[in-house]
Amino acid sequence: xxxxxxxxxxxxxxxxxxxxxxxxxxxxxxxxxxxxxxxxxxxxxxxxxxxxxxxxxxxxxxxxxxxxxxxxxxxxxxxxxxxxxxxxxxxxxxxxxxxxxxxxxxxxxxxxxxxxxxxxxxxxxxxxxxxxxxxxxxxxxxxxxxxxxxxxxxxxxxxxxxxxxxxxxxxxxxxxxxxxxxxxxxxxxxxxxxxxxxxxxxxxxxxxxxxxxxxxxxxxxxxxxxxxxxxxxxxxxxxxxxxxxxxxxxxxxxxxxxxxxxxxxxxxxxxxxxxxxxxxxxxxxxxxxxxxxxxxxxxxxxxxx
Numbered sequence: 001x002x003x004x005x006x007x008x009x010x011x012x013x014x015x016x017x018x019x020x021x022x023x024x025x026x027x028x029x030x031x032x033x034x035x036x037x038x039x040x041x042x043x044x045x046x047x048x049x050x051x052x053x054x055x056x057x058x059x060x061x062x063x064x065x066x067x068x069x070x071x072x073x074x075x076x077x078x079x080x081x082x083x084x085x086x087x088x089x090x091x092x093x094x095x096x097x098x099x100x101x102x103x104x105x106x107x108x109x110x111x112x113x114x115x116x117x118x119x120x121x122x123x124x125x126x127x128x129x130x131x132x133x134x135x136x137x138x139x140x141x142x143x144x145x146x147x148x149x150x151x152x153x154x155x156x157x158x159x160x161x162x163x164x165x166x167x168x169x170x171x172x173x174x175x176x177x178x179x180x181x182x183x184x185x186x187x188x189x190x191x192x193x194x195x196x197x198x199x200x201x202x203x204x205x206x207x208x209x210x211x212x213x214x215x216x217x218x219x220x221x222x223x224x225x226x227x228x229x230x231x232x233x234x235x236x237x238x239x240x241x242x243x244x245x246x247x248x249x250x251x252x253x254x255x256x257x258x259x260x261x262x263x264x265x266x267x268x269x270x271x272x273x274x275x276x277x278x279x280x281x282x283x284x285x286x287x288x289x290x291x292x293x294x295x296x297x298x299x300x301x302x303x304x305x
Contacts, residue, residue: 004280005283008292009297011069012270013072013258013300015071015260016263017075017076017084020036021077022075023048024036025077026170045265046266052090056090058266059071059073059087059095060095063094066272069297070093071263073096074098080100081097081099085099098123098124098156099124100125101143102127103139103143104133108142112146112147123199123304125157125158126155128158129162130176132176135157135186135189143155157199159201159204160202166265182210186214187217187218190214191217198220199224199258202226203224204223208231208235212247212251223256223257225278241278245285258300258303259275259296
């Protein structure tokens with residue numbers, strides 16, 4: 001991709017794969033005979049076909065249009081890992097595959113083992129506040145044990161403020177529990193699994209200070225830069241994106257930052273404005289082309305190799 005530093009191969013560490021299965025699950029939660037087509041009409045979004053390969057092709061075309069080399073696709077509802085597995089099998093080498101797991105489910109460990117060992121997936125996504133569990137819940141341990149046996153695997157743990165825009169637009173409740181959102185909860189766990197790489201998205205989404213503390217103490221924890229990072233409005237100093245990047249680079253360093261767009265739906269497609277805002281902020285800060293290459297792709301490629 002053409003960037004302020006010249007041509008850089010960009011890899012996006014955070015793209016939601018909103019499959020037909022994902023919208024089917026939302027329609028079921030909506031109830032009253034709601035269909036996927038009804039969901040699409042309410043949202044004004046393009047609904048994917050049931051064949052996951054078609055959505056994979058749509059994303060590949062979209063990434064090609066923006067000259068994005070590769071993206072991590074996230075199956076964004078527990079039990080939907082087959083959608084991303086189908087995408088990466090259909091277009092080998094085009095995507096990385098992540099999937100959401102609820103450790104409270106009785107089949108969670110089996111799903112993780114199957115996803116990582118047989119379906120070609122590389123990222124296990126945990127949302128403690130969404131599903132109401134602590135990272136210290138004993139049901140989380142078997143999942144981490146499985147992930148730790150797989151080189152090139154990451155465990156993505158959402159911390160901080162959690163607001164799911166699609167649920168809000170559909171009028172669905174979001175009974176999330178922020179007691180389980182603090183990155184500090186990961187400290188002892190990251191130390192216990194020193195060879196397992198953890199990713200905290202959105203700079204900790206409001207727990208920026210705590211996320212920096214965690215990364216400073218645990219060299220196996222990475223931050224992803226995804227979304228508009230509107231959580232900065234909670235900062236007492238009303239920190240802007242440059243300030244966030246500056247602190248992150250000072251404490252975490254360029255080798256543990258992963259660019260992400262938090263793209264998700266069509267017709268918007270790949271959220272190029274996020275890339276433009278973040279690349280411009282980093283360029284104006286004066287970071288080197290070498291560091292830009294790390295943040296915008298090389299770090300993710302190294303993690304998942």
